[in-house]
Amino acid sequence: MSSPQIVTRFAPSPTGYLHIGGGRTALFNWLYARGRGGKFLLRIEDTDRERSTPEATAAILRGLTWLGLDWDGDVVSQFDRKDRHAEVAHQMLDRGTAYKCFSSKEEIDTFRAAEEAAGRYPLFLSPWRDADPSNHPDLPYVIRMKAPRHGETAIDDKVQGKVTFQNDQLDDMIVLRSDLTPTYMLAVVVDDHDMGVTHVIRGDDHLANAARQTMVYQAMGWDVPVWAHIPLIHGPDGKKLSKRHGALGVEEYQAMGYPAAGMRNYLTRLGWAKGDAEIFTSDEAKAMFDLDGIGRAPARLDFKKLEHTCGQHIAMAEDAALLAELLAYLAVAGKPALTDLQRDLMRKGMYCLKDRAKTFPELLEKAAFALVSRPIAPEPAAAAFLDSVSRGILQSLTLQLQSGTWDKANLEAILTQTATAAGIGFGKLASPLRAALAGRTATPSVYDMMLVLGRDETLARLGAA
RNA sequence: GGCCCGUUCGUCUAUCGGUUAGGACACCUGGUUUUCAACCAGGUAAGAGGGGUUCGACUCCCCUACGGGCUGCCA
Numbered sequence: 001m002s003s004p005q006i007v008t009r010f011a012p013s014p015t016g017y018l019h020i021g022g023g024r025t026a027l028f029n030w031l032y033a034r035g036r037g038g039k040f041l042l043r044i045e046d047t048d049r050e051r052s053t054p055e056a057t058a059a060i061l062r063g064l065t066w067l068g069l070d071w072d073g074d075v076v077s078q079f080d081r082k083d084r085h086a087e088v089a090h091q092m093l094d095r096g097t098a099y100k101c102f103s104s105k106e107e108i109d110t111f112r113a114a115e116e117a118a119g120r121y122p123l124f125l126s127p128w129r130d131a132d133p134s135n136h137p138d139l140p141y142v143i144r145m146k147a148p149r150h151g152e153t154a155i156d157d158k159v160q161g162k163v164t165f166q167n168d169q170l171d172d173m174i175v176l177r178s179d180l181t182p183t184y185m186l187a188v189v190v191d192d193h194d195m196g197v198t199h200v201i202r203g204d205d206h207l208a209n210a211a212r213q214t215m216v217y218q219a220m221g222w223d224v225p226v227w228a229h230i231p232l233i234h235g236p237d238g239k240k241l242s243k244r245h246g247a248l249g250v251e252e253y254q255a256m257g258y259p260a261a262g263m264r265n266y267l268t269r270l271g272w273a274k275g276d277a278e279i280f281t282s283d284e285a286k287a288m289f290d291l292d293g294i295g296r297a298p299a300r301l302d303f304k305k306l307e308h309t310c311g312q313h314i315a316m317a318e319d320a321a322l323l324a325e326l327l328a329y330l331a332v333a334g335k336p337a338l339t340d341l342q343r344d345l346m347r348k349g350m351y352c353l354k355d356r357a358k359t360f361p362e363l364l365e366k367a368a369f370a371l372v373s374r375p376i377a378p379e380p381a382a383a384a385f386l387d388s389v390s391r392g393i394l395q396s397l398t399l400q401l402q403s404g405t406w407d408k409a410n411l412e413a414i415l416t417q418t419a420t421a422a423g424i425g426f427g428k429l430a431s432p433l434r435a436a437l438a439g440r441t442a443t444p445s446v447y448d449m450m451l452v453l454g455r456d457e458t459l460a461r462l463g464a465a
Numbered sequence: 466g467g468c469c470c471g472u473u474c475g476u477c478u479a480u481c482g483g484u485u486a487g488g489a490c491a492c493c494u495g496g497u498u499u500u501c502a503a504c505c506a507g508g509u510a511a512g513a514g515g516g517g518u519u520c521g522a523c524u525c526c527c528c529u530a531c532g533g534g535c536u537g538c539c540a
Contacts (some may be wrong), residue, residue, distance in 0.1 A: 013540045048539055105538060112537095121467050122536080142538055160470065169468055169536085177538040184540045208469060208535040231471075232533075240533075266477095269489085273478050276488045295471095295478075298533065302476045305490040315503085356502050366502075415499090430499030442501035 006038030007198045010064075010071070011078075011188070013045040014056035017249035018063030020301070021203065021233040021241060024267045028230060028294070029201045030069045031268065035286035041195055042071035046079045047187055063250035068260050068282065076195065078187050085182030088190045088220065089143045089175050097219035098175060100133075100141040101126040123171050143176035145219060153211045158228040158291040160204065165211040173212055185209065189216040197225055201291075204229035228291050231271060231298040238300055255333045257360030259325055261317065262310030269309075271299040279312045311358035319350040329360040338371075345370040349452040352444050369438035369449050374464055382435035386465055390432035393422045397433070398462045406455050408447050415446070436465035 008029035012022050033040040042064070046052035057075075064071070092098035108124050115122035126144055128136075147170055154164040175186035182190070188209075192200060200210075207229045217224045235241050241248060253263055264282055272295065274288045314322065323346055330337055338346065346353075349370050357363035364371070378386065397418045404410050419429040430446050437449050437458065450458045 011540090015540080045540060051539080108538090116466085119466065123467095163469065165468070171536090174538050179538080181538085183538070188540085203534095204470070205534055206540090209540095211469095229470090234533090236476080238532075269477065271477080273488095275479065278477095278489050297471050299478090300476060302490065305477065308490055311503085355504085362502090425499090427499050434500065440500090444501085446499065 004198065006033055006036045007041065007196045008033040008038065008201055009041040009043055009192070009195065009197050010069075011043040011045050011191075011202075012060050013048065013051070014053060014060060015048070015051040016056055016059075017251060018060040019241070019248045020250060020253070020267075022060075023063060023067055023250040024233060024270060025202055025230065026064055026069050027067065027264060027267050028228075028272070028289070029199075030071075031286055031289040032199060032201060032291070035289050038198075039072040040069070041073060041076065041197070043076040043078060043191055043195070045184070045187070046077055047082070047181060047184065049079070052079075059249070059251065066254050066260055067250060067264060076191065078191060081187070081191060081194075082181055084194070085187050085190050086176060086180055089182065089186060092145065092175065092216075092219050093143060095219065096146070098143050098145050099126075099129055099131075099172075100136060101128045101144045101172075101174075102137055102139050102141045103128065104140075121169075123169070126172055129172060140178040142174045142178050144172040145175050145215060147172050147212075147215050153214055155207075155210045155214055155227050157207070157210070158226060159231075159294045159296060160207060160229055163207065163211075165208065170212060170215075175216070185212055186216060189213050189220075189222075192225060193217070193220070193222050199226045199228065199291075201228040201230065204231050228294065230294055231296060233270065234298045234300045236301055236303070241301075251332070254329065257329050257333065257362075258306065258310045259313050259317070259322075259360070262306070262313035265313060266306045266309040270301070271295050279309065307358040314357055314359075314363065315355040317354065319347065319354070322350060322354060323347055326360050326363065342371050345452060349444075349448070352448040352452070356444070366444060368440065369443050370452055372439065374460060376439040376461065376464070378435055378439035378465075379441065381441045382439055385432040385435040385441075391465070393418065393424070393429060394432055394436055394462055394465060396422070397429070398459060401455065401459060401462075406451070408451060411447050411450055432465075433462075437461050 010022075010026040010029050012018065012026075018026075030040045032038070044052075044057050044060070046057070061075070089098065093100070103124075103126055111124055112122040129144075129146060148167045151167050152164045153167055153170075154162055156162050173185055174183050176182055210227050210229065214224055233241060250263075254260070261282065265280060265285070268280075268285050268289070269278065272289070272293045274290070274293050277284075277288060280288070317325075323343070326346070327338065327343075346367060349367060353363055353366050356366050397415070400414045400418055404414065415429060415433075416426065419426050422429070431441075433446050434441065434443050434449075437443070437446065437453065443449060453461070
């Protein structure tokens with residue numbers, strides 16, 4: 001017998017961009033499903049009409065797409081399913097697991113305020129719970145779940161372990177509002193059930209909700225999914241992530257020039273581990289990822305490690321793919337696009353650039369020699385290497401470079417020979433050459449620069465120096 | 466206030482009663498080197514505090530401290 005297919009989902013509410021914590025939650029769900037031949041679904045929890053916006057939905061989709069987290073099937077709008085939610089609420093009514101409550105919001109608020117002022121736990125117990133329907137007034141009402149008053153409700157969480165809640169701490173939560181729209185507690189359960197979700201992997205801010213949602217599953221006689229509540233991500237200072245930490249949106253990380261593969265790797269390791277595995281591809285991550293590797297404490301963001309991880313992925317990326325991602329970065333960051341010539345040079349030079357950079361801005365910085373065009377205005381530090389003696393040596397070098405094959409072995413022979421003939425060490429030749437070719441003092445090796453630029457451009461730059 | 470969760474190097478973490486407490490990032494030192502990086506080698510660095518249980522606790526239990534979450538006709 002085969003085990004049923006795994007179905008996970010990511011269910012953000014569209015009230016802003018996709019933040020880094022949401023990105024990681026989505027990633028965990030994606031890894032878990034993809035590593036087991038399961039499905040990863042996407043549902044937008046847009047039942048709060050006040051705060052939900054189509055722009056936020058678009059931003060979330062863009063963020064997931066950039067991260068490479070592809071979802072199965074259509075994006076589900078929770079709001080579109082409101083009739084189904086209301087239907088289930090009424091089924092609960094029929095089953096006797098829910099009831100109509102006619103207490104007004106004002107009444108309840110007043111009660112809670114008084115209880116709190118008296119230092120008591122403001123648990124509202126509706127007087128309508130056991131009322132005879134024949135006594136129901138002709139007033140607006142909400143549908144409340146008839147939650148068990150005694151005993152306890154336990155959830156068996158794959159990350160947090162067994163967590164039990166005393167039922168007398170929980171009130172009869174509202175499942176259908178007076179305007180007939182569903183509350184989150186109902187909508188989530190109905191949608192997860194209808195969508196066949198088997199594993200709910202989400203932030204641990206929902207841990208307590210899981211108990212109440214379990215009651216809804218039980219009220220409907222449905223199977224409860226496997227829970228996995230993962231700790232939230234904190235800022236570098238250990239505090240909850242907030243605006244002042246900056247760079248919260250996943251898209252901002254793209255605009256800062258982090259490659260998606262590195263981002264995925266870093267986020268996977270943030271709060272999850274498998275032995276000593278640190279750098280891995282997404283395929284490797286899918287094969288390794290499991291729920292017991294998830295830690296129970298909140299993790300802090302560490303930009304240094306993010307950068308290191310990204311550097312590793314840039315180095316191992318394929319040249320063509322890297323170039324494509326670089327161009328996308330330029331567009332997102334609002335930087336000028338590369339000319340055809342620059343693009344060509346980047347393609348040629350990628351082999352010697354990619355193992356030196358951790359981010360796309362760094363990659364561009366290392367590639368400055370190739371992206372600059374004549375006339376080159378040398379930086380002061382570079383210009384200092386171009387005195388008359390050096391120029392003379394460069395001139396004789398220019399002569400030597402006129403013919404011969406343009407490959408590393410031959411260039412090496414020519415440069416060594418020129419240095420020897422001039423009675424100087426190789427370093428004394430490389431510095432002015434670097435200055436002439438790039439106009440700066442920090443560059444890739446002089447051989448790589450010449451190889452990437454080609455003979456004509458190299459000679460032209462030497463001549464202009 | 467009540468309920469729930471958490472706490473191993475600065476950071477991410479390994480450990481699932483017996484280890485010189487391991488790895489990675491960062492940092493420091495050295496090496497390689499035509500510059501800057503990258504890279505290689507080595508080093509500094511941890512079980513929040515206090516009680517138990519046990520022959521033996523980072524690991525199990527309790528208390529305290531600190532951090533976090535929930536306690537809505539928000540999600």
